[in-house]
Amino acid sequence: xxxxxxxxxxxMSRGKIVNYYGxxxxxxxxxxxxxxxxxxxxxxxxxxxxxAIHDIHGMEAKAFLRYLLSNDVEKLDVYGVGKILYSxxxxxxxGIIDDLIVxxxxxxxxxxxxxxxxxxxxxxxKQIAAGFKVEIFNRxxxxxxxxxxxxxxxxxxxxxxxxxxxxxxxxxxxxIEDNNYLYAQTKYTGGTGLEIMxxxxxxNLFWLTLLDHQVVPCGLYALNMLRVESGxxxxxxxxxxxxxxxxxxxxxxxxxxxxNRDFMGKKAYQLVRLNPDAMQLMGAMLYxxxxxxxxxxxxxxxxxxxxxxxxxxxxxxxxxxxIIRIHSGLIGDFSIEVRGKLxxxxxxxxxxxxxxxxxx
Numbered sequence: 001x002x003x004x005x006x007x008x009x010x011x012m013s014r015g016k017i018v019n020y021y022g023x024x025x026x027x028x029x030x031x032x033x034x035x036x037x038x039x040x041x042x043x044x045x046x047x048x049x050x051x052a053i054h055d056i057h058g059m060e061a062k063a064f065l066r067y068l069l070s071n072d073v074e075k076l077d078v079y080g081v082g083k084i085l086y087s088x089x090x091x092x093x094x095g096i097i098d099d100l101i102v103x104x105x106x107x108x109x110x111x112x113x114x115x116x117x118x119x120x121x122x123x124x125x126k127q128i129a130a131g132f133k134v135e136i137f138n139r140x141x142x143x144x145x146x147x148x149x150x151x152x153x154x155x156x157x158x159x160x161x162x163x164x165x166x167x168x169x170x171x172x173x174x175x176i177e178d179n180n181y182l183y184a185q186t187k188y189t190g191g192t193g194l195e196i197m198x199x200x201x202x203x204n205l206f207w208l209t210l211l212d213h214q215v216v217p218c219g220l221y222a223l224n225m226l227r228v229e230s231g232x233x234x235x236x237x238x239x240x241x242x243x244x245x246x247x248x249x250x251x252x253x254x255x256x257x258x259x260n261r262d263f264m265g266k267k268a269y270q271l272v273r274l275n276p277d278a279m280q281l282m283g284a285m286l287y288x289x290x291x292x293x294x295x296x297x298x299x300x301x302x303x304x305x306x307x308x309x310x311x312x313x314x315x316x317x318x319x320x321x322x323i324i325r326i327h328s329g330l331i332g333d334f335s336i337e338v339r340g341k342l343x344x345x346x347x348x349x350x351x352x353x354x355x356x357x358x359x360x
Contacts, residue, residue: 004049005200009207010139013217021116023050032221033315039189039226040316040356043149043216045210048116053142053197054125058134061108067263068128069102070245072255076104083171084186088253089124090265094272096240096248097124099233099324101186103175110182112144114235119165129265143203147215148193148226148354156183156194159209165196166267189226191356228312228323231283231351237294238281238309238323244272247279247325249350280328283352284336284345285360286320289313292336292343298324299342301332308336314352317360321352 002023010017025047028035038044054217056065065073071087081103089097098117103110113121122138129136142182147156157164166176167183174183182197198206211217224234228282231249233239238248245251254269255261292311297304307325314321322336326347335342 002050002259004047006047006145006207008047009217010047015210015217015219018220020050020125020220023115023259025050026217028221029217032219032225033214035218036225036315038216039149039222041150042216043147043151043155043214044216044222045207045208046146046148046218046223047143048195049143049144049200049203051144052113052115052118052121053139053144054111054113054122055105055107055137055139056109056111056134057137058106058132061134062130064129064132064134064145065102066261067111067132068125070254070263070265070269070324071102072258072261073102073104073109074258074261074357075255077103079174082175082177084175084184086173086186086250086253088250089121090245090263090269091124091241092265092268094244094265094269096239096243096245096250097241098235099239099250099253100282101184103182103184106177110139116235120338124185139197141200142197142286143200144320145196145198145203145207145210146189146193147196148189148191148218149211150182150192152193155213155215157226158213159206170194176305187230189223189230189232191353192231215312224310225312225314228310228321229314229316229351229353231281231323233281234310238325240257243279244269246272247281249281278329279306279325281350282324282326283348283350284322284334285317285352286322286336286343286345288320288343290320290338290343291323292320292338296322297337298326298345299335299337300326300330302342305334315346316358317352323350 069087296308298306311322
């Protein structure tokens with residue numbers, strides 16, 4: 001089992017520890033619903049230090065990432081240091097090895113990737129990097145804390161008063177550095193918030209400082225509820241290396257603007273665009289609080305047409321909801337099969353919630 005730098009704080013706060021892809025992380029402290037409500041109405045804090053941080057240095061760092069990633073880091077130069085980009089790493093067949101966040105840093109670039117894919121991603125990155133003059137550094141000396149909710153920025157500013165003005169002026173997909181802390185706003189839960197990378201030896205003190213400012217500690221269960229409502233993909237649920245960006249609703253993270261730019265999986269991706277795989281991610285709203293889970297069948301007019309990738313009960317919508325992958329263009333009566341029974345659903349575009357506001 002791996003332990004994040006914040007493990008002592010989780011134990012002290014009596015977090016219910018579970019095994020998450022080999023990491024000991026809190027599922028919840030008080031209750032998932034209470035923690036979820038804190039984030040939706042006020043503020044909560046999550047430990048996401050299990051995510052991997054890789055810094056890319058070298059004279060060919062940009063060229064390397066322009067080939068490695070589906071999105072084009074060239075566009076980061078328009079805004080300068082601090083700008084953030086969402087992208088994917090594709091394999092030769094345009095399947096998604098991982099989705100990630102890229103930061104333009106003074107030294108080059110920083111990648112934040114998923115814990116579930118860390119080994120294969122690092123292996124893939126090193127394989128591609130062999131053809132470029134770059135150096136890759138695994139920043140396991142850093143922790144990551146996500147402070148989320150409508151009061152998130154104000155609470156972090158209370159904890160770091162000298163940063164108040166800069167934090168309040170921080171816009172979406174931008175970051176700022178101060179004394180080895182990197183503050184970023186990447187819409188991690190689909191609403192207002194900050195993701196903070198900081199030295200791991202300072203993580204517990206900063207966490208406790210946030211709690212002293214009435215920030216609620218939150219676990220994985222609340223985080224999953226928030227991300228499903230916000231239509232945010234999770235690797236292993238919505239995304240894996242068998243699916244292309246088109247069937248994962250992240251086609252926008254593939255940049256074909258520069259026709260001269262080659263990138264891994266480009267030719268396969270272009271073929272998929274010419275002959276779409278006819279699958280897409282959509283939202284499903286049930287008319288009850290029935291629990292639905294990854295793997296449940298989705299039916300249209302009584303015939304199987306897709307699958308549930310993630311499901312939760314949504315407190316704000318007061319019904320169960322799900323992210324589903326279905327064949328596109330279908331019309332008819334949709335349902336989800338649970339234990340041999342069909343339960344009617346309403347199929348809607350994702351997300352269900354945007355910036356804390358209900359869309360349906």
